Each structure stands twice: as C-alpha cells, then as structure tokens.
Amino acid sequence: CSFFFSSRRRHTRCREVSWARRCVQETGIIYICKPTIPDADFRFRFLNPDTSESEICGNGMRCFTKYVHDKQYIKGRTHYRIQTMIDIKQVDVLYHQNGDYTIKVNMGFIDFNPQKVPMNVSPDMKSYIEQDLVIAPQKTVRLTTATIGIPHAVVICDDIRKETVWGETIDKNPIFPKGMTVNFCNFSLETNEFWVTNWEQGLGVTLACGSGATVSSCVGVMLGKLTKDKPVHAHLDGGDLTFIVYEDNGRFGAFMEGIATTVFEGYCEVNI
Numbered sequence: 286c287s288f289f290f291s292s293r294r295r296h297t298r299c300r301e302v303s304w305a306r307r308c309v310q311e312t313g314i315i316y317i318c319k320p321t322i323p324d325a326d327f328r329f330r331f332l333n334p335d336t337s338e339s340e341i342c343g344n345g346m347r348c349f350t351k352y353v354h355d356k357q358y359i360k361g362r363t364h365y366r367i368q369t370m371i372d373i374k375q376v377d378v379l380y381h382q383n384g385d386y387t388i389k390v391n392m393g394f395i396d397f398n399p400q401k402v403p404m405n406v407s408p409d410m411k412s413y414i415e416q417d418l419v420i421a422p423q424k425t426v427r428l429t430t431a432t433i434g435i436p437h438a439v440v441i442c443d444d445i446r447k448e449t450v451w452g453e454t455i456d457k458n459p460i461f462p463k464g465m466t467v468n469f470c471n472f473s474l475e476t477n478e479f480w481v482t483n484w485e486q487g488l489g490v491t492l493a494c495g496s497g498a499t500v501s502s503c504v505g506v507m508l509g510k511l512t513k514d515k516p517v518h519a520h521l522d523g524g525d526l527t528f529i530v531y532e533d534n535g536r537f538g539a540f541m542e543g544i545a546t547t548v549f550e551g552y553c554e555v556n557i
Contacts, residue, residue: 315345317353325368327353333487340370340434343495343541344523347388350376351545354386371434385544392499394538395431402436405460415508420454428455429504430465436486437500438467441510445469445482452484468497472510478518479505493523495541502528503537 316330329349331339350365359365363378375391396402397412404413413430420426426448428438438455442448452467464486472479481501483494498519505511513530517539529540 315349320368322368325366325373326359328368335487341496343392343499344493346374346390347543347545350388351386354378385546387542388545389540389542392539392541394536395433395500395503397431402430402432403462405462420458431500433496433500435496436465437497438465439501439504440469442469443471445471445480449482449490456484456486466497468501470501472505474510477511477515480520493521498526499539499541502530502539506530507537
C-alpha cells in the first residue's frame with residue numbers, strides 16, 4: 286500500500302486525490318493529528334475515497350509509524366502509543382534495513398459478537414462461526430464473522446482467487462447492514478501459514494488488508510487451522526505479514542509484524 290499523509294485536521298476532498306490504482310496512492314488518506322487523550326503520542330485518522338472514516342487500518346498503521354519515526358517527531362523513540370477511533374495501539378519499530386522498517390503493532394482483540402459486527406441476526410446469537418450463508422441461487426458460502434473495529438468475514442476455501450469474485454455479493458448481503466470486508470483464506474496447519482485475498486468494503490479487491498489478515502489469523506487459530514504456539518505467516522498479494530496470536534479467556538488477539546517502505550514523497554494542492 287502507499288498513502289498520502291497530512292497533518293491537517295480537516296477532511297479534504299478525498300475523491301480528488303484518492304482513487305484506487307489510478308494515482309499515487311491506493312486506498313485512503315492518513316491524517317497525523319494531535320491526540321485528544323493524555324496517554325497517546327499521536328492520533329491516527331484514516332479517510333476512505335468516499336470521505337468516510339475508518340476506525341483502523343492495519344497496514345496504514347505501519348506506514349503511519351514509519352513516517353513519524355523517519356521525521357523524528359519524537360526524537361529517539363522506537364515505541365509509540367497511537368490513538369485510533371477504537372483505542373490506543375501500541376506500536377514498535379523493531380529494526381530497519383535498506384530503508385525498510387519492520388514494525389510491530391498490537392492489533393488488540395477481535396470480537397465475534399454478531400451484534401458488534403454488526404449483523405441482522407437474532408439477538409440471542411452469540412457468534413457467527415462457520416455458518417452457511419446463501420448468497421446467490423445455488424451458491425452457499427461458509428463463513429465466520431468478527432470485528433476489530435471494522436467488520437470482517439473469513440471464508441476458508443482451496444481456490445482463493447476463484448472465490449474472491451463473490452466478495453462484493455457477500456459485502457452487499459442484507460445480513461450485513463454496514464457492509465463487510467471479506468477475506469478468502471487457505472490455511473496450512475503443517476507450516477502455520479495462510480494465503481489470503483481481500484474484498485474490502487467500499488473499495489473492492491485490494492492488494493492487502495492488515496486488519497483482515499489479523500482477523501483471519503485469529504480465526505485460523507480458533508478453528509484449529511493454525512497454532513498460536515509459533516508465528517503465523519500470512520501471504521497477501523501486496524506482501525507478507527507475520528502474526529503472533531494470543532488468547533485470554535477465549536478472546537483472541539494478535540501482534541502484526543510487517544515491513545513499511547517509503548516509495549517517494551510529493552506534494553499536491555487540494556481545494557478545502
């Protein structure tokens with residue numbers, strides 16, 4: 286992924302400068318803002334091309350951290366506390382080589398409660414795990430839903446690229462009132478890795494989704510498709526990520542590690 290950065294606190298005309306695969310950047314604009322709570326170093330804001338604001342962006346968080354670290358906004362710091370719409374994320378710059386930084390983000394716990402996702406299901410339903418959903422005549426998918434601030438569905442399949450064409454249909458299913466980011470996964474317990482393609486809500490097929498890979502790694506461990514006893518390796522079209530999945534009283538969360546690279550810097554004029 287590549288991103289624009291801005292320290293301005295106002296919404297810009299995102300549609301003019303954010304158009305997937307047609308300009309400098311891929312999926313949105315990241316704002317570097319002053320925190321509004323005392324324990325944070327910075328506040329992270331992510332605006333989608335349609336000007337809506339996302340609660341979190343996993344890959345964006347790594348890019349954000351590399352940027353503030355490169356600019357030395359806090360001199361000598363390698364650990365950052367970054368405020369998001371959800372909570373404060375603990376982020377560490379681990380090491381760098383040839384201009385690339387490996388950055389570790391504690392993405393926090395995911396929530397399987399369908400009411401939090403949200404979903405149009407019975408209030409008595411406590412989770413939506415490995416459930417069959419009819420999405421078209423003669424087409425049923427088995428999926429697991431969860432939220433990490435953004436709703437995600439995980440579909441386990443052998444041919445992830447063939448199944449990705451159903452992402453938009455799942456996203457727009459009326460059972461998901463706020464839409465759905467869909468992650469098509471092929472897990473290998475033997476090597477503790479998985480391959481994933483993403484349909485991102487409001488964007489379509491993207492090269493990578495950090496929050497989606499986070500949810501997928503947790504779902505893989507919960508279903509016994511992966512183990513939390515060693516690192517989980519995720520393979521996305523945009524690159525690889527490593528996850529350390531943890532569990533606490535039946536709740537699953539993960540640390541995400543991945544590279545962040547500066548492609549180039551530039552400036553543009555935007556009418557506010």
